[in-house]
Amino acid sequence: MTRYPSPEALDKNRFGKARVIRSEAEALAAADDVASFWRKGSARRDQVQTLPWEELEYLSHSGLNAIRLPLELGGAGIATPVYLDVVRKLAMADSSLAQLYFVDSLKGYHIDQLAKPQAKFLAEQVLQGARFGNATAERVREDGADYGATFSRDGDHYLLSGEKYFCTGSVTSHWITVPGKFADGSQAVAIVPNGAAGLELGEDWDVVGQRTTFSVSASFRKVRIPADRLIFRDDEQPLAGAVRFAQTQLVHAALQVGMGDGALQTAHRLFRQRFVAGKTRDRLAELLLQWEADSAAAWAVVQYAARKSDKALSDRLVGTHRASLAAVATDEAKSLAYVYGPQWTQRLIDFLDQGDVAEALGFDRHWRDARTHSLHDPARWRQSFVGNYWLNGRAPPDLARRLVEEQQWNGLQALAV
Amino acid sequence: MTLESLAAADVERTARQFLLGQVNSEDLARSVAGDRLGALSAATIDDLTRPSGISASKPGAAALEVVRQSVSDAVAGQHVATSLLARWLLDSFFPRGGPKIPDAEVLTYADPPLPDQGIAISATAEQQGGWVLRGKFRSAPLAREAGWVVLPAASGDITLLVLLNADAPGVDFEPDEKGFGARAAVNGTFTLRNVRIEQDRSVVLSGEASSSLASNFTALDGLFSLAQEIGSLKAALWEARDHLQKRAHRWYDASPGRVRDDPLVLREFGRWWASARAADELFRSIVEALDAGGPVLEQAHAIAVAANYVGRLSDRFMNEIFELLGASIMRRQTGFDRHWRNRSARLGNRPYGSRPVANAPDLEAHTKDAMQ
Numbered sequence: 138m139t140r141y142p143s144p145e146a147l148d149k150n151r152f153g154k155a156r157v158i159r160s161e162a163e164a165l166a167a168a169d170d171v172a173s174f175w176r177k178g179s180a181r182r183d184q185v186q187t188l189p190w191e192e193l194e195y196l197s198h199s200g201l202n203a204i205r206l207p208l209e210l211g212g213a214g215i216a217t218p219v220y221l222d223v224v225r226k227l228a229m230a231d232s233s234l235a236q237l238y239f240v241d242s243l244k245g246y247h248i249d250q251l252a253k254p255q256a257k258f259l260a261e262q263v264l265q266g267a268r269f270g271n272a273t274a275e276r277v278r279e280d281g282a283d284y285g286a287t288f289s290r291d292g293d294h295y296l297l298s299g300e301k302y303f304c305t306g307s308v309t310s311h312w313i314t315v316p317g318k319f320a321d322g323s324q325a326v327a328i329v330p331n332g333a334a335g336l337e338l339g340e341d342w343d344v345v346g347q348r349t350t351f352s353v354s355a356s357f358r359k360v361r362i363p364a365d366r367l368i369f370r371d372d373e374q375p376l377a378g379a380v381r382f383a384q385t386q387l388v389h390a391a392l393q394v395g396m397g398d399g400a401l402q403t404a405h406r407l408f409r410q411r412f413v414a415g416k417t418r419d420r421l422a423e424l425l426l427q428w429e430a431d432s433a434a435a436w437a438v439v440q441y442a443a444r445k446s447d448k449a450l451s452d453r454l455v456g457t458h459r460a461s462l463a464a465v466a467t468d469e470a471k472s473l474a475y476v477y478g479p480q481w482t483q484r485l486i487d488f489l490d491q492g493d494v495a496e497a498l499g500f501d502r503h504w505r506d507a508r509t510h511s512l513h514d515p516a517r518w519r520q521s522f523v524g525n526y527w528l529n530g531r532a533p534p535d536l537a538r539r540l541v542e543e544q545q546w547n548g549l550q551a552l553a554v
Numbered sequence: 555m556t557l558e559s560l561a562a563a564d565v566e567r568t569a570r571q572f573l574l575g576q577v578n579s580e581d582l583a584r585s586v587a588g589d590r591l592g593a594l595s596a597a598t599i600d601d602l603t604r605p606s607g608i609s610a611s612k613p614g615a616a617a618l619e620v621v622r623q624s625v626s627d628a629v630a631g632q633h634v635a636t637s638l639l640a641r642w643l644l645d646s647f648f649p650r651g652g653p654k655i656p657d658a659e660v661l662t663y664a665d666p667p668l669p670d671q672g673i674a675i676s677a678t679a680e681q682q683g684g685w686v687l688r689g690k691f692r693s694a695p696l697a698r699e700a701g702w703v704v705l706p707a708a709s710g711d712i713t714l715l716v717l718l719n720a721d722a723p724g725v726d727f728e729p730d731e732k733g734f735g736a737r738a739a740v741n742g743t744f745t746l747r748n749v750r751i752e753q754d755r756s757v758v759l760s761g762e763a764s765s766s767l768a769s770n771f772t773a774l775d776g777l778f779s780l781a782q783e784i785g786s787l788k789a790a791l792w793e794a795r796d797h798l799q800k801r802a803h804r805w806y807d808a809s810p811g812r813v814r815d816d817p818l819v820l821r822e823f824g825r826w827w828a829s830a831r832a833a834d835e836l837f838r839s840i841v842e843a844l845d846a847g848g849p850v851l852e853q854a855h856a857i858a859v860a861a862n863y864v865g866r867l868s869d870r871f872m873n874e875i876f877e878l879l880g881a882s883i884m885r886r887q888t889g890f891d892r893h894w895r896n897r898s899a900r901l902g903n904r905p906y907g908s909r910p911v912a913n914a915p916d917l918e919a920h921t922k923d924a925m926q
Binding site for chain 1: 560561562564566568569571579596623652784789798799817819820822823824825827828829831832835836849856858860862863866
């Protein structure tokens with residue numbers, strides 16, 4: 138039976154308390170350090186699918202979980218471009234663990250949007266190195282607001298019931314965030330401690346790539362949620378929500394670039410070790426330059442989109458134009474990154490020699506990881522959104538939905554005044 | 555405005571800013587007419603020969619100007635790049651910048667202007683109480699307009715860099731046959747018959763200083779070539795967008811509705827747009843580093859990487875974009891094919907080995923960067 142890390146286990150980290158990161162330089166240095174720790178054994182973890190407790194405790198200890206927390210909550214307030222670079226560096230070493238990381242730290246970033254007591258509690262958790270997994274995905278979903286989990290009031294607390302699917306980080310995190318809805322259609326997000334009564338995590342993670350995310354299914358049977366562990370987001374400006382959502386999508390793009398770059402790093406190592414001179418060397422040298430160029434191109438657009446999203450969120454009220462630029466820039470980034478990862482990780486084959494296909498060496502995991510991850514969000518749709526925006530001025534679907542909500546929200550704000 | 559449709563003016567303005575859009579402007583008409591006539595318009599030449607204060611000593615600003623001119627007309631972009639490089643050669647190699655050549659006078663250079671491995675120097679120099687030149691060499695663009703040409707010449711083990719007066723006795727210029735593209739950028743062959751060079755118009759290339767300057771030239775050449783690629787790409791993408799927005803007739807077996815709503819068109823166009831964004835961002839970050847005062851040589855690797863990406867992108871785009879635009883784009887009056895012809899002629903006219911895409915920096919430096 139799998140053991141889960143409850144919040145009480147935070148002070149049992151074998152590496153000691155979580156560090157506090159204060160600057161971008163410290164964040165990038167910490168990312169290099171964690172990546173170096175993760176790189177050892179990455180292929181083996183993929184092979185035997187061991188739960189990566191030691192690696193995740195090292196992550197919690199590094200302080201990287203809190204870098205997106207704003208300064209006033211004790212974090213480092215790291216800007217999105219640098220945060221994405223942290224994700225990319227980690228994904229180069231082990232994309233599954235990098236995915237667990239960003240699921241965590243993203244929650245940290247949104248904490249400042251919450252009511253003060255909730256924000257204070259969650260910030261303290263993040264600063265102590267707590268990890269937050271999610272139970273967001275639905276097995277069947279008609280639209281973005283269609284949730285399989287439901288909330289009901291029960292005295293001074295709430296009850297959470299339902300099924301979730303693809304719950305990334307649920308097995309390895311101290312807390313799980315669960316979006317759901319009430320009978321009247323209103324939405325909320327529950328913060329559920331791992332190991333809570335009524336929470337059951339499946340043992341059904343059996344996939345081709347990203348094997349150590351352990352994104353299992355979860356069921357919730359009247360899980361008791363204290364009132365202050367339920368987050369209502371009704372007062373969030375919809376366009377701000379659109380940009381924050383775009384940022385979560387952008388992290389996936391950074392992950393893809395990291396996966397491609399991890400394979401590139403391996404290709405460079407093999408190239409230096411094996412190809413000293415000759416026509417093969419020249420051909421592979423040209424291939425490496427193309428690989429690096431495609432990496433740089435995808436990454437340049439990821440960084441561009443990151444700056445656009447930070448710019449949009451720097452306004453007290455996010456405007457339509459800036460929100461749309463951030464959203465479509467994210468689609469542009471995904472249009473390239475989701476092609477770059479799978480396309481180039483498979484080129485690693487060109488650098489292999491006889492015998493390198495041994496399963497234990499794990500050279501195939503780069504492609505398996507990138508291809509698996511890419512399928513959650515088909516690049517062809519992102520590319521179409523970009524085309525539709527720049528040819529026809531039509532908003533990408535998520536933004537279009539939020540524009541409708543924005544009109545209603547504006548109406549409510551006016552009434553409140 | 556429908557709920558999902560954004561303010562059209564905002565999208566248009568932002569698209570135009572990104573691509574430096576020129577559709578429906580006089581520039582477009584000038585560019586198409588210039589392609590037909592094989593000559594730049596008088597207005598374009600006026601624009602190009604007006605003192606601008608732009609020089610390759612500020613390579614970021616200079617590269618942006620090359621992009622701007624290349625968007626308006628590919629040959630205008632070549633014109634600016636060639637002039638900038640020729641003047642940089644003069645300023646860098648000659649003592650105190652060499653003889654002063656007024657801004658309005660056009661300079662070009664032998665291509666390549668500096669000794670380059672694998673490309674023989676075909677002009678020879680002989681001491682006869684001063685240098686006397688003989689031989690033939692091919693020029694970079696602008697040879698027809700050029701009053702002055704910078705070229706290398708060999709004298710035994712010595713290599714000279716020479717500033718040649720194109721009107722001097724013994725200098726003949728034979729322009730190339732009319733090309734399929736870049737028609738207004740006339741390349742050709744100079745023939746030198748005992749051409750006497752004045753004392754202050756030659757320098758001996760030797761030592762590390764010359765070698766370092768040659769590396770700088772290669773980097774600058776790569777930067778301006780990249781700028782031309784970006785400019786041509788933007789011009790063609792803008793015109794393609796305009797055509798798609800107006801295109802009335804869809805293919806009979808295509809999905810119903812307007813061409814601009816065809817899901818396959820949207821996807822393809824989105825891919826091109828995102829790739830153009832990447833090209834622009836790679837270029838922008840190089841310019842930003844140069845504007846911050848960084849030497850161009852430090853950007854050599856970034857330039858080579860960007861050139862590799864943009865070169866491959868342009869190879870595909872200039873050919874495959876036609877597939878979206880339909881047979882109507884092949885009417886000669888649209889002039890759209892000039893983008894493919896101009897680019898192909900520009901690249902095809904360069905000597906083997908000096909095309910930036912094939913001229914990657916050494917791999918060890920490249921490897922070190924990628925491992926960080």
